[in-house]
Amino acid sequence: MFVLEMANNHWGRVDRGLKIINAYSQVVRFNNVRAAIKLQFRDVDTFIHRDWRDNQDIRYIKKTRDTEMSKADYRTLVEAIRRGGCIPAATPFDEASVDLCVELGVEFIKIASSDINDWFLIEKIASTRKPVSFSTGGSSLKDIDDIVTFFDRRGIPLAINHCVSVYPSEDSELELNQIDFLRDRYPGHVVGLSTHEYHDWHSSMLIAYAKGARTFERHIDIEADGIPVSPYCTLPAQADEWFKAYHKVREMSGGSGRERRAVPQKEIEYLDALVRGVYAREDLPAGHVLREEDVYLAIPLQKGQISCREFMIGEVLREPVAAHAAIGINAIDSPYAETNAMRSLIEARGVDPLPTTAGPSTPPPAKPAKLETPSSNGSPKATSEA
Structure with missing residues (x-):
């Protein structure tokens, strides 16, 4: 499955969000792939302390306030995602936003790399019983082990994404061999790649799929409204190239890697x-x-x-x-x-x-020695x- 994350909360504008959903729904349908469009849910009243809500010096607080959306806005976008034939998903950053995931019926919940050991939030997410994915980012091995064990014990489906939290990432920073490590350490789990590289949308797909990755995540955006696109974001034409690379690597990889192939x-x-x-x-x-x-x-x-x-x-x-x-x-x-x-x-x-058997023009080979x-x-x- 492809997970298309709407970067920067589409700048808090519903009209821009709808443009992004429409553009990517078309590319998804054209390439016949299974894709989720993922939103970011933040309840500003609970997420930011009341004494700091108007602070303009802390970048994260300022961006959160600038891209703030209402529950009705989120509902409009979730409904548009469904109409476009994609799967609605969300990353909630606070407990109130987890409740919104349930209210709007998103299909699965993503835990951000920064929240991998926020156990108050994780407990709340687990209470929904919805499938969960998370990105490893710069987390410690103990943190990753702990969250996998937590969801395994509760029988909640969990997908694990290798991720390098560098925006954007250079090719030399991708560390794709970590996919092998995650598959070996956590057998039975879907392992994927959440990536922010920006030089091509082809090579990492071929390598990651061949290594066994089965979910693929990128930030998406469009060129519109005079708003600059971050270099780590994917544009519709690049997503088209990404999806085509997926079809090519599936064609080249063939069938199952666990049994002998059918020889043509x-x-x-x-x-x-x-x-x-x-x-x-x-x-x-x-x-x-x-x-x-x-x-x-x-x-x-x-x-x-x-x-x-x-x-x-x-x-x-x-x-x-x-x-x-x-x-x-x-x-x-x-x-x-x-x-x-x-x-x-x-x-x-x-x-x-x-038609007829004639003697050979040369004598037969010498008799073999005993x-x-x-x-x-x-x-x-x-x-x-x-």
């Missing part, structure tokens, strides 16, 4: 064309017990001919075989001939036989076993 017929046919068939070195009568020196291996493999894969010393010929002729599956007492499915595969693979193994008294003895 064209690949089987290609490999069959490289396999050597078994040919008679000289005229062989019916009833002859085949030895290693009676045959040689060469390409092409013909339809119905046994190959180096099936030939076993000691098989008996059911019919005579001329020198340099292919030894067919029906000409020997092979167990492969007794199994209809196996015989059918052998009869269907390889090239069609020539393999020698030590006898019980230490002197060599001959064997024809391959």
